[in-house]
Structure formats: C-alpha cells, structure tokens
Amino acid sequence: MKISKKMHWFVMGMMVLTIFSCKPEEVQDVERPVINSVMVNSVQQETHELTAGNSFVVQVGLTDNEDLSQLKINVHSADDGHGHVDLPGYEGLENVGLWSYSRVFDLSGTASSPTSTIAIPDTITGVWHLEIMAIDKAGNESDEKVYNLVVLP
Amino acid sequence: MKATFILLLFWMCIQVTWGQDSIPRQEGRVLEIKGHWFTFQAQDFFSSMKVDPNMLSQQRGGQLSNTLTFLPGVSALNTGVGIAKPVIRGFFGSRVAVMDMGIRQEGQQWGNDHGLEWDQFSIGNLTIVKGAASLEFGGDALGGALIIEHEPWPKNKNSTQILGVVSNNNRQRGWSVFHQQVLKLSNGVSARCGARITRLSTDDYRVPVDSFTYLNRTLPLKNGVLSNTATQENHITAFSEWRFPNGGLRSLRLTYRLNDTQSGLFPGFVGVPTLQSVSGDGDKSNFSLPRVNNLHQKLLLAMQFKAGDDFIRMNVGFQRSNRVELSRPHQPGFVPYSADSLSLGLTLNTTQWNLGKDWILFNAWRLKTGLQFQLKQSEVCGNEFLIPGFKQHQQAFYATVVDQNQIHFHQFFGVRVEQGGIAIKGYQQPWYNVDQPTDSVLVRALPFAKRSMGWAAQYGWTWTGPKDWQVHSVLGKVYRIPQINEWAINGIHHGSHRHEKGSTDLKWESGYQWDANVMKEWGNGHAQLTGFVAYYDNFIFLAPQSYFSDLPDGGQVYAYQQRAVLWTGGELFLDWHPLQWWNTDFALEAIHTRENTTGLGLPFVPPIAMKSNQRWYWSKGNQHEWAFLVNMRYAFDQNRVSRNERTTPGYFVMNANFQYGYKWSNQRSISFVLQCNNVNNSVYYNHLSLYRPMNLAEQGRWIQGTMALNF
Numbered sequence: 071m072k073i074s075k076k077m078h079w080f081v082m083g084m085m086v087l088t089i090f091s092c093k094p095e096e097v098q099d100v101e102r103p104v105i106n107s108v109m110v111n112s113v114q115q116e117t118h119e120l121t122a123g124n125s126f127v128v129q130v131g132l133t134d135n136e137d138l139s140q141l142k143i144n145v146h147s148a149d150d151g152h153g154h155v156d157l158p159g160y161e162g163l164e165n166v167g168l169w170s171y172s173r174v175f176d177l178s179g180t181a182s183s184p185t186s187t188i189a190i191p192d193t194i195t196g197v198w199h200l201e202i203m204a205i206d207k208a209g210n211e212s213d214e215k216v217y218n219l220v221v222l223p
Numbered sequence: 224m225k226a227t228f229i230l231l232l233f234w235m236c237i238q239v240t241w242g243q244d245s246i247p248r249q250e251g252r253v254l255e256i257k258g259h260w261f262t263f264q265a266q267d268f269f270s271s272m273k274v275d276p277n278m279l280s281q282q283r284g285g286q287l288s289n290t291l292t293f294l295p296g297v298s299a300l301n302t303g304v305g306i307a308k309p310v311i312r313g314f315f316g317s318r319v320a321v322m323d324m325g326i327r328q329e330g331q332q333w334g335n336d337h338g339l340e341w342d343q344f345s346i347g348n349l350t351i352v353k354g355a356a357s358l359e360f361g362g363d364a365l366g367g368a369l370i371i372e373h374e375p376w377p378k379n380k381n382s383t384q385i386l387g388v389v390s391n392n393n394r395q396r397g398w399s400v401f402h403q404q405v406l407k408l409s410n411g412v413s414a415r416c417g418a419r420i421t422r423l424s425t426d427d428y429r430v431p432v433d434s435f436t437y438l439n440r441t442l443p444l445k446n447g448v449l450s451n452t453a454t455q456e457n458h459i460t461a462f463s464e465w466r467f468p469n470g471g472l473r474s475l476r477l478t479y480r481l482n483d484t485q486s487g488l489f490p491g492f493v494g495v496p497t498l499q500s501v502s503g504d505g506d507k508s509n510f511s512l513p514r515v516n517n518l519h520q521k522l523l524l525a526m527q528f529k530a531g532d533d534f535i536r537m538n539v540g541f542q543r544s545n546r547v548e549l550s551r552p553h554q555p556g557f558v559p560y561s562a563d564s565l566s567l568g569l570t571l572n573t574t575q576w577n578l579g580k581d582w583i584l585f586n587a588w589r590l591k592t593g594l595q596f597q598l599k600q601s602e603v604c605g606n607e608f609l610i611p612g613f614k615q616h617q618q619a620f621y622a623t624v625v626d627q628n629q630i631h632f633h634q635f636f637g638v639r640v641e642q643g644g645i646a647i648k649g650y651q652q653p654w655y656n657v658d659q660p661t662d663s664v665l666v667r668a669l670p671f672a673k674r675s676m677g678w679a680a681q682y683g684w685t686w687t688g689p690k691d692w693q694v695h696s697v698l699g700k701v702y703r704i705p706q707i708n709e710w711a712i713n714g715i716h717h718g719s720h721r722h723e724k725g726s727t728d729l730k731w732e733s734g735y736q737w738d739a740n741v742m743k744e745w746g747n748g749h750a751q752l753t754g755f756v757a758y759y760d761n762f763i764f765l766a767p768q769s770y771f772s773d774l775p776d777g778g779q780v781y782a783y784q785q786r787a788v789l790w791t792g793g794e795l796f797l798d799w800h801p802l803q804w805w806n807t808d809f810a811l812e813a814i815h816t817r818e819n820t821t822g823l824g825l826p827f828v829p830p831i832a833m834k835s836n837q838r839w840y841w842s843k844g845n846q847h848e849w850a851f852l853v854n855m856r857y858a859f860d861q862n863r864v865s866r867n868e869r870t871t872p873g874y875f876v877m878n879a880n881f882q883y884g885y886k887w888s889n890q891r892s893i894s895f896v897l898q899c900n901n902v903n904n905s906v907y908y909n910h911l912s913l914y915r916p917m918n919l920a921e922q923g924r925w926i927q928g929t930m931a932l933n934f
Contacts, residue, residue: 100823102867140769140770140771142778144775144776174771174773203778203779205767205771206769207769209766209768210866210867211779211867
C-alpha cells in the first residue's frame, strides 16, 4: 500500500512535469489586418448614391503587421427579402432587379491599395451592401466593413 | 510526450500490482460523496455526478443544457435561449455522448448551432460523466457523457405529474403531463406503462440593451427584442417496462420518443443584419425566415437475460432525425431565382445494437464485455449545400476488468477496439442562369470511402484512505472517429460568413487522458479536487485559412485540420452544511487549452469561473416545505482565444428562487418555484454563445414560475 501511495504522488508529479516541460512555442502572428479606408469614386462615407447603368470605382487601403494575403469585395442586396429598406433618407425605397458582385484580390506585403471598377446594371434600383473583407497570411481576418450603395434610376 | 504517457501507464501498472495489500474478498467499491445537489461517484472508469432530480426543477433554465450550468465543470453552448447543447470541461457536440437506455443519441449534433433534441421534463435520473467515457459509450465520448434514465417506478399502482411553466422574458409558457400505471400480472411478473407529453413555446428573445454593434454599424433593437427568435417544442415519450422473476428473459423495456422543435433564427445569424430585418414584423411569436424545424424520433428496446449466474444485456435502437432549414435563397447563381425557401433538408437514420455480458472471474475480478454495432444513413436536399449524403458503419468490442478483491484499493483496466467505415456520396451543384441550369457545375463533394480501425485503453484505481480521504485516478488512451462535417462539409454555415471545409485526409483523432479526483469528507461537508490533463496527437478543429471562399457570399475559409493539442484543467468543489437549514457550496473551474503549432487556445473554451449556491430551507411536519436559493456565478475574462475568436469580458450574475411544497400523502404533493434570473440585470456576454460574435448580450432580469402537481 505504501508503495502505491508513493506511486500515486510520483505519477502526479510526472504529469505536472510533463505539462510544464512542454516547449513553449512562439505564438504566431495574431494581429489582424486593418482596412484603413474604403473609397467609392474617391469619396469615403457610409452611404453612396449611384446611378443605374454607370460604373463606380472602389479603392481600398489596407495594412498588416506581417504579410497580407487576400481582399474580397462583395456586393449583395440589402433588402433581406422584404422588398424595401428602411435606410435613413431613403425610407420606402424598393429594391428592383438582381445584382451581385464578388471579386478576390491576391495581395502581399504589409500595405496595399487595390482598386476595382464595378459596373451597375441599368435594370436595378434600391439599396445594396458593399462588403469589404481582408485576410493575412497567418489567417487573421480584418474587421469587416459594410457600406450602403443606393442605386437610383 | 506520447512516449512519456506510455511509460507512465506502464510504470503505474507495475507499481500498483506490487503495492497491493491482501485483504479478504469484498464487493467492488464505489467512492461516493453525497452533496446537497448531486452525489459525486467515482466508480471504476467514471467519475460522475448523479444529479438530484429536485434540483432540476428548482434551477430550471430554458433548456436542459442551460439547467445544468450551475454544476462544476458543466456549461452550455447556446444559440439564444431556444437552442443549446451541453459542454463538459470544454468538450461538446460529438465529444459528449448522451445515453438513453444504453443507446447513444444520434441527431444532427455536428453543427454548433444544432441543439440537443430532448424534453427537459422527461428525466428520471441524470448522471453526468466527466472525462473520457470511451470504453463503454464509444470512442467519441472523450469529453464525457450524460446518462439519462426514465422516471422511477411509482410507489403505488400509478402516478401522475402535471407541470406548468411560465416566464416573462420571452414569454416562455408550457406544460408537461406524465402518467404511469403499474400492471397487475400473474406469476410475479411486474410491468408498467407510461407516457409524457410536453409542449413549450417562447416568443422572441429579449436582451437588456437597445442596440448592438455588428461589423462597422450599430443597429437598434426595438425594446431589446431579437426579432424572429421564437421557439416551439413538442415532445412525446411513451414506454412500457416488464420484469420477470424467472426464465431467461428478466426484463424488457420499450421506449418511443418524439422531439419536434421549431426555432426562428435571428436574421443577423444568416447573412448581414439590416435595419429592416432586425426591426422585425411586430409579431413576437411567429416564425419568419430564416428558421429551423427539427424532428427527432427514436424507438429503443432494452432487454436483460439470465444466463447461468450472469446477465446478458441487449439494447437496440432506431433513430430518425429530420432537420429542415428554411431561408430566403441568397446564393445567386447556385439556385434558380424562383427557388423555394428550403435551403437544407437533412435526414439521418441510425440503427444501433449493443450486447453485453458480465462475468465473475477467479479471485473476484469482474469482467464486463460488450459488442456494439451502429449504422448511419444520411440523405440531403435543398437549395444550399453543407454536407453530402453518406453511409457509415461502426462495430466495436470492449472488455473491462475490475478488481473487487480489495477494500481500500482496487484497480481496473479496459480496452476497446473499433472498426469503422464511411462512404460519402459526391455532390455537384449546377450553376443557374436565372431559372435555367447551365452546363457548368461546381463540385462540392467528391465520392469518398474509407475504413479505419482504432483502439482505446484505460487503467485506473481508487483508494480509500484514513480519515475519509478518497482518491480516484484514471489514465487512458482515447480515439474519436471524425464526424461527417469534419470529413466533407463544404459550404457556408450559419452564424458567420465562414465557408467551412472538411478534409478527407483526416485520421481518427487520438489522445491520452489522465483524470484524478481527491475527495475529503467531514461531519457536515466535503471537498473535492479534480484535475485533468489530456494530450491529443491530432485533435480536429476548425482553423481559419489565409484565403477566401470561392462561393459568392462566402467569407474566409475555415478548414478542419488536425494539430497536437494540450487540454488541462480542474475543478475545486466545497460543500458545507453548517446548519440544519442552510447549505452552501462553492465551485471553481478552469480549463486551459493550447494548440501546439501556434501556441493559441482552442475556440469555445469556457472561461475560468466561480459558482456558488446558498440554500436555506425549512419544513413543518412532513407536509410543508419552503426553500430559498441564491445562485451566483462569476466568470473571469476569457482572453485565451483561438485565432479570430473574440475575447469576452468577465461578468457576475446572480439568480434567486423561492420554492414551496405541500405534501398531503406519500405520493401526493404540489410545489411552486418562483425563479428570478439575472437579478442584478447584468449586461454580459456568454463566450459560448453563437450570438457572441454579433455582440449580442445575454438575457437581462427575467422571472419564471413553475408549478408541479404529483398524485
């Protein structure tokens, strides 16, 4: 019995040693990339008014502490199936027509400012979301940015 | 690391064998400490908590999983209030087995946002196993298990229970009726039949804030209401049980359970929330899109045969799970524009068959053997794609040996060998041009078949020392078969824009676990210290990748990968009964995880927390009983998170409840429980809530009343 009790404490001690003897690995990059600016036709604001049938230019400025990987620009309807959007200033505006856009940019380095020119179909009106996301090489994801695109006839 | 554990196992075997005292033959020993809320047991391979059924009625949360969160080492993974699954020491989902009459519950547990399909009132006895329960319940149960038993036999010829519950937060209201009847039969045969029907409804969920910030925008919540989060549950349980004094067949039990739940999903949970969608339609009890319907049915048969001096156990179960997710089609190109709202239809049929026999060997060693077989078949449909259909079979053999020869010290050893195979169907998703399918398709899953084999082994001992010291220690190797989502998920899961991707390269998960419990009992209290260490060679988890999804509305790709992981922690529990009418307990629980490649923690790990219950109770004669309970929880900041996971600030929450019971005979009683939760109206975030990434706080102060009539 005495041997067993000794064994018990020996095992517990060994377990503790095993845990603390794990080689402390260097923690990888955990810093998120930052989307510093999103300009639509050179203007940086929450809501952008655009005209159906025209094009617009999106320019994104972003940085990372180590190495950027990808940027995604996505446009999708903001109406959630309700047919209208209660965006202040545009209450009651109905979404008409179908439009979506998605593009991924491959990036590298610690700073980048990719630009995309996006054509708006001439058959749509309403409110769409412009969604910007970025990832670095370690897999850290930036805080997403979402802007309103109000498309008028 | 691996070699160290194997050496330790070997060393323990040798030392324990040499260290035994020779003591006359005795029955196997169960270390047991009876606390106020639960009985802690350490028997053979399990350390478990057998929960007092009265506690369940006094501490009732919205779901069974929430009810259990005041226990040390137990948490819940929530999606609001209507969907929850139990978390034991940070493990959840397929890593925690839910056992019903010896059959493992098999539903759509592969999704974090898929709740446990269970009627929270249909519980006779509940035992929570903490730590690996792999040998008997399957390799998956490496985190623990919930063992749920039927209501006990009535003291008289029949018993009836009528339960009602009402709450103010989300206007939860419901009732449950249970009746069982003992049948009079000849030749000493006893039998009973019974049934329970439960119906529960909730309106939209309310939080103590009037806005929330998601992405870079702040959206209002009118009156703190999360639109489209109402739930409705319907449950039916029917059973018949027979006991025979003679002959080969000694007992037979047949049970049918139906769990039908419908839950609305907060619009922000599926896609980007907009002002319109979070404003709701003004109706707090309806179900709009998106929503989930879940229908789980099972038929279970348990039999026990007498064979010579021993018994043979046989359990057979058939389960069918139908999960339907409805949402507005939102993947242009992947669905015709005129598509209906069925985004996912998932059907899973599971057949299980278990056979077990106990043997008494020489020198009072007890040998327990078992054979298990399981077959799963799954079909999928809908506009979207997450997992493909599949067929999976598993067959296992286990044997455990327990030394019943010692009084103060006994040891046990067991092995499990399992062979399994899976065949996954391929899936090609057509591209649509408006309503017409085009020639191009996107391959979402390739046909895949694999067979593998794994084994688990555990060795442990219990020791009862002088002055009521008790120690229980189990060391083992465990394995887990990857789930279908880990093999083959390829789509956008709710709750984020994540594109989750499985991998057919995954191997069976394997690891080494050590659990130890030290218990000390004294006149009016007890203390228990539990520690656990687990090292997994190839733990499977979702990890963010450095690229985006190629699906139009998909965000970052999260892929299932295998990494070496260290999982450690412990619980300290003190239970003190200073006065006849006062009981107090305190629990401290901590879990630390480390993914060895990056040094980061794993996702959804509960924070360090302190829990305490104060209960005062009085009685007058045998008829009147009053009790007042204060339950407190302090959670520390959770800053040790996985990549891209949010940290969560600490919080303090206090609940209080008052109970009155009147008993006018042995079987007839009525009780009322008035419960006030989050008394301090704390605005806090639950690190284990799937609403946490959206910055949605938990419920504010809410009151719940429960009435139970037994006769």
